[in-house]
Structures are given as structure tokens and as C-alpha cells.
Amino acid sequence: MSKQYDLLVVGGGPGGYVAAIRAAQLGFSVACCESNAYADPKGEPRLGGTCLNVGCIPSKALLHTSHLFEEAEHGFAEQGIAVGTPVIEVGKMLARKNAIVKQLTSGIKGLFKKNKVALLNGHGSFVGRKQADGGDVWQMQVGDDLVEAKQVIVATGSKARHLPGVLVDNEIVCDNVGALDIAAVPKRLAVIGAGVIGLEMGSVWRRLGAEVTILEALPEFLALADVDVAKEAAKVFAKQGLRIILGIEIGDVKVSQKGVSIDYTDKEGGEHRLDADRLIVSIGRIPNTDGLAAEQVGLQLNERGQVEVDAHCRTNLPGVWAVGDVVAGPMLAHKAMEEGVMVAELMAGQAGHCNFDTIPWVIYTSPEIAWVGKTEQQLKAAGIAYKAGKIPFAANGRALGMGDPTGFVKILACAASDRILGVHVIGANASELISEGVVAMEFGAASEDLARICHAHPTLSEVVHEAALACDKRPLHF
Numbered sequence: 159m160s161k162q163y164d165l166l167v168v169g170g171g172p173g174g175y176v177a178a179i180r181a182a183q184l185g186f187s188v189a190c191c192e193s194n195a196y197a198d199p200k201g202e203p204r205l206g207g208t209c210l211n212v213g214c215i216p217s218k219a220l221l222h223t224s225h226l227f228e229e230a231e232h233g234f235a236e237q238g239i240a241v242g243t244p245v246i247e248v249g250k251m252l253a254r255k256n257a258i259v260k261q262l263t264s265g266i267k268g269l270f271k272k273n274k275v276a277l278l279n280g281h282g283s284f285v286g287r288k289q290a291d292g293g294d295v296w297q298m299q300v301g302d303d304l305v306e307a308k309q310v311i312v313a314t315g316s317k318a319r320h321l322p323g324v325l326v327d328n329e330i331v332c333d334n335v336g337a338l339d340i341a342a343v344p345k346r347l348a349v350i351g352a353g354v355i356g357l358e359m360g361s362v363w364r365r366l367g368a369e370v371t372i373l374e375a376l377p378e379f380l381a382l383a384d385v386d387v388a389k390e391a392a393k394v395f396a397k398q399g400l401r402i403i404l405g406i407e408i409g410d411v412k413v414s415q416k417g418v419s420i421d422y423t424d425k426e427g428g429e430h431r432l433d434a435d436r437l438i439v440s441i442g443r444i445p446n447t448d449g450l451a452a453e454q455v456g457l458q459l460n461e462r463g464q465v466e467v468d469a470h471c472r473t474n475l476p477g478v479w480a481v482g483d484v485v486a487g488p489m490l491a492h493k494a495m496e497e498g499v500m501v502a503e504l505m506a507g508q509a510g511h512c513n514f515d516t517i518p519w520v521i522y523t524s525p526e527i528a529w530v531g532k533t534e535q536q537l538k539a540a541g542i543a544y545k546a547g548k549i550p551f552a553a554n555g556r557a558l559g560m561g562d563p564t565g566f567v568k569i570l571a572c573a574a575s576d577r578i579l580g581v582h583v584i585g586a587n588a589s590e591l592i593s594e595g596v597v598a599m600e601f602g603a604a605s606e607d608l609a610r611i612c613h614a615h616p617t618l619s620e621v622v623h624e625a626a627l628a629c630d631k632r633p634l635h636f
């Protein structure tokens with residue numbers, strides 16, 4: 159006898175669990191199956207996907223601890239606090255991180271109970287479609303059970319891309335999973351890929367004392383970010399001792415019990431070797447459609463292996479949707495969640511909505527980097543006339559008081575309409591400050607609107623205010 163639901167969500171990451179909760183709130187009978195990639199000691203499915211288990215949350219826990227360590231080592235003294243030489247107990251740091259992960263992943267189980275979402279333990283795969291009294295249903299295999307559902311949301315996420323021929327054992331050669339669990343600070347850490355994971359995890363282990371070298375294939379640093387932000391970030395990271403080598407090509411990678419030896423060619427064709435005790439490979443992620451049996455039902459994938467969807471996350475199959483990292487767009491937890499909510503609301507006949515133009519990006523380095531909307535180079539390339547207001551944190555009393563005056567806020571607004579087209583922040587608490595830019599852009603605000611809003615004093619948000627004023631060349635404190 160099969161289990162029957164209105165909706166089966168395949169995958170319990172941010173896209174899947176949020177879609178399941180929202181659909182249940184809207185009155186659907188919902189099940190979510192999770193293949194339990196992140197081993198639970200009791201063998202129970204762990205919800206939260208990459209984000210809670212081996213992504214956003216554990217990495218931010220380590221970033222916080224390592225930031226405090228670095229402050230204690232280098233920042234406290236100039237404020238007159240003498241603590242001696244701090245010592246990092248890596249085991250304790252990892253245990254704290256694991257406790258946070260456990261608390262949050264079990265919290266989602268609680269949310270499922272509260273919202274009456276059935277949690278099914280097992281890998282979901284398509285079996286077929288069958289005609290039933292109440293309309294056609296999708297048949298899915300989940301573990302040993304056959305499940306029938308009128309609608310299916312594929313939210314199977316992504317996994318780390320590996321270098322061909324270089325085995326990831328998560329001991330010597332790590333992807334994101336091992337990078338979050340290194341048991342002792344390595345003396346020399348090599349990272350391949352200066353993207354978001356490379357910079358965040360490279361920062362964690364550098365702050366704790368590792369000599370970190372990041373090898374990046376692209377000749378340009380942080381190509382996705384605004385060009386001014388990328389320049390400032392490169393300058394600050396170099397000063398911190400994060401060695402980033404751009405425009406390289408990886409050759410032979412030799413791995414032994416002792417470490418790695420990486421041959422690479424530089425921009426000029428010069429040949430080099432980098433020896434390190436550990437290697438983190440962070441060269442992007444690939445969509446996860448393993449064992450989904452997409453071909454069994456003709457679920458269309460694109461050339462990048464992502465499930466092909468329209469702007470409303472509809473696939474080519476009736477009643478089958480896909481959200482999150484398994485579809486195109488930025489691989490971000492909040493984007494996955496937005497799509498999950500949108501799909502649940504569309505299923506209920508509501509006007510589900512996801513504004514892909516106002517999805518913020520954050521890199522949790524120190525200083526933090528955050529942006530929303532267009533970069534200056536994108537506006538130039540598109541031939542859009544714009545004005546810019548840029549104010550440094552060094553002109554802000556709160557930033558100085560915090561001992562954190564690095565970076566700036568830059569607002570880009572349309573020259574003709576004054577509408578805000580992009581907000582870029584590099585500096586303390588950029589991850590929180592960017593929300594003001596998101597709200598402004600979501601409501602179609604002009605820089606003049608932000609300039610007219612009262613900002614509390616003394617706060618870092620005053621730099622956003624001043625940048626808005628600077629769009630009209632009338633900053634008050636710079």
C-alpha cells in the first residue's frame with residue numbers, strides 16, 4: 159500500500175524544508191524525504207541540507223570563533239586589554255560548532271511536527287505517473303516505500319565539485335565537509351579556488367595560525383563583486399597575510415599521508431610547486447540529481463546538469479517543481495528558501511513571487527562583503543547612465559569606536575530616475591547593513607528616499623545614509 163500526499167518534497171535542505179512548511183501552512187498534506195547524507199549517529203534523517211550541516215551555519219560558527227581569536231591576539235591590545243597569548247582549542251571550537259548544527263537540525267524536525275509535515279527517511283526517486291480518482295499522481299520510491307503525490311518539489315541541492323583525479327578523503331584533501339572539521343590547525347594550508355568558500359575557510363584557518371595560499375584560475379579577483387569592492391578586499395586580505403595567486407593553472411597534484419604537493423603554472427607560464435599539509439578544494443558546486451531517476455519520467459535537465467525550470471520554478475513535467483541549488487541561479491540558502499515559498503504559494507493558487515534582482519550576496523570574511531543589485535562594471539557594460547555615492551567607514555564614529563574603520567558603502571543609482579540599482583558594502587556588519595539596500599530596492603526606492611530616512615546615531619548604518627546623500631553630492635560628514 160503506497161503512502162499518499164498532496165505534495166512530496168525531495169530533499170530537506172533550506173529549499174525543501176521551507177517549501178514543505180509553507181505548503182503545510184497552506185493546507186496541503188505534505189511529506190519531505192531526506193536521504194540523510196549527513197550521518198546522524200542514530201541513523202535518523204538530518205534536516206537542513208548543506209546549509210545547516212556542512213555549509214552556512216557551521217562555517218559561520220568557525221568564522222566567529224576564529225574572529226574572536228584574532229581579536230584577542232591582535233585587536234585587544236590597542237584597546238588596552240592585555241590577555242597574554244591566546245590559545246585555540248580546536249576540539250572545543252569544533253564541538254561548539256557541532257552543537258549548534260545539532261540544535262538547528264533537530265529544530266527543523268520540531269518545525270515539521272508543529273506544521274504536520276511527515277518526514278520520510280530515504281532517498282527519493284521517480285518511478286512514474288499514474289491516473290488516480292482525484293487526478294494524476296506522481297509515484298516515487300522513497301527507501302523501501304512507494305509514495306504517491308499530486309505534486310513533487312525537487313530540492314536535492316548540490317555537492318562540491320572535485321578536481322579530476324584528486325581524491326577527496328576529507329583528511330588531507332578536503333571539500334567543504336572536511337574543511338569544517340580539520341582537527342588541528344595545519345601549518346601550511348593550500349586552497350584551490352578563491353571563491354566564497356576559499357575566502358571564508360581560508361580566513362578561518364589563517365586567523366588560527368595557518369599559512370594559507372589560495373590558487374585561483376581566473377586572472378581577476380572576486381569577479382562577481384563590484385570592482386571597487388574586489389580591489390579593496392584584495393588589498394585588505396593581502397595585508398592580513400592571506401596569499402592569493404590569480405590566473406594559475408593546476409597541474410599535477412600529489413597526495414601523501416604527509417600532505418600535498420601541487421604543481422601549477424602562473425599567468426606568464428612559469429612553473430611552480432606548492433607544498434602544504436592540507437588542501438581545501440573549493441572550485442564550485444554541482445547540482446545533485448544522483449539517483450533521482452529523472453530520465454525515468456523525462457524530467458528535463460540542462461547542459462549544466464541542473465533541473466530546467468521557468469521563472470516560477472516549474473519543470474517540464476506537470477505538477478513537478480524544482481528549487482534551490484539544483485536549479486540555475488545563485489547557490490544561496492535564502493534564494494532556495496524564497497523559491498520554496500514561491501512554489502508552495504503558487505501551488506495554492508496564490509501570487510507566489512521571488513525577485514531575483516534583489517537577492518543579496520554576503521561573504522563573511524573580515525571585513526564582510528555584501529551586495530545587492532548591479533555592480534558598476536555591469537552598469538557600464540549595459541550602457542546604463544548612473545551616479546555613485548561612496549563613503550568610507552573611516553568617516554563614521556561608530557566604526558572608529560568599534561576599532562573597525564576598514565571599507566566603504568557604495569550606492570549606484572540611475573542617473574535619470576535616481577532609482578537605486580546597486581548597493582555594495584565592504585566593512586563591519588556588511589551582512590546586516592545590506593538589508594537596508596534590499597528593502598530599498600525591493601520597494602523601488604530612489605537614493606533620495608534613503609537620504610531622507612532618519613538613521614540612528616551613532617551607527618554603521620549612517621554610512622549607508624551618507625552614501626545615499628553622496629549620490630546627490632551632498633554628504634554631511636565626508
Ligand code: FAD
Pocket residue numbers: 168169170171172173174191192193194195196205206207208209210212213214215217280281282283313314315316334355446448449450481482483484488489490491492493494
Ligand atoms: P541542500 O542544502 O544541498 O539540501 C538538499 C538536501 O537534499 C540534502 O540534505 C540532501 O541530502 C538531500 N537529497 C539529495 N538528493 C536526494 C534524494 N534523491 N532524496 C532525498 N533527499 C535528497 N548560502 C548562504 O546563503 N549563506 C551562507 O553563508 C552560505 N554558506 C555556505 C558555506 C558552505 C561551506 C557551503 C558549502 C555552502 C554555503 N551556502 C551558503 C550555500 C547553501 O548552503 C546552499 O545554497 C543551500 O544549502 C541550498 O539549499 P538546497 O535546499 O537547495 O540544497
Ligand code: NAI
Pocket residue numbers: 350351352353354355356358373374375376408439440441442443488489490519520521522
Ligand atoms: P565559487 O563559485 O564561489 O568559487 C569557486 C572559485 O574557484 C572561482 O573563483 C573559480 O574561478 C575557481 N576555480 C574553478 N576551477 C578552478 C581550478 N581548476 N583551479 C583554480 N581555481 C578554480 O565556489 P565555492 O567557493 O566552491 O562555493 C560554492 C558556492 O557555495 C558559492 O558559489 C556560493 O553560492 C555558496 N556559498 C555561499 C556562501 C555565502 O553565501 N557566504 C559561503 C560559501 C559558499
